[in-house]
Amino acid sequence: MPSHMEHAMKMMMFTFHKFAGDKCYLTKENLRVLMEKEFPGFLENQKDPLAMNKIMKDLSQCRDGTVSFQNFLLLIAGLTNSCSDYFVVHMKQKGKK
Template structure:
């Protein structure tokens, strides 16, 4: 049985390979609101996803490998966590 952390890691690997298919990389398929609607709807910066994608696409090829995919997800998670922490603190004040 996988631990919660192992399950999270496995999910990230399966997700990457699902979208990458046999190419071994992702294109801007993840830049759409389709894959991150809940996370992106409350962002102060509507271009956050595009900025993070540009940061991880260091070759400027419009595609990312697994390592860059992981950085993309980490960047989005950090942005979303910042919102979550602020929102949680505001809820606690009421």
């Protein structure tokens, strides 16, 4: 029986390859569709209409318009870190009530 972390790792790998297909990298369109399906509120809540372009630019290490699995993990780590910061603040506020 896999642990929670092993399951999370499996899901990240599965999700990346589901959207990347046989190419083993994400294009801007693949990444946009992934973000819309897996993080539905993220793009909707962006105030910057160019947010997707900026994310792609930051993640496309070779500046070739593709995102490797390694750079996809950087995106997941950044989003997780942001959520963690929110979670900690929220939990502290909840504890004060």
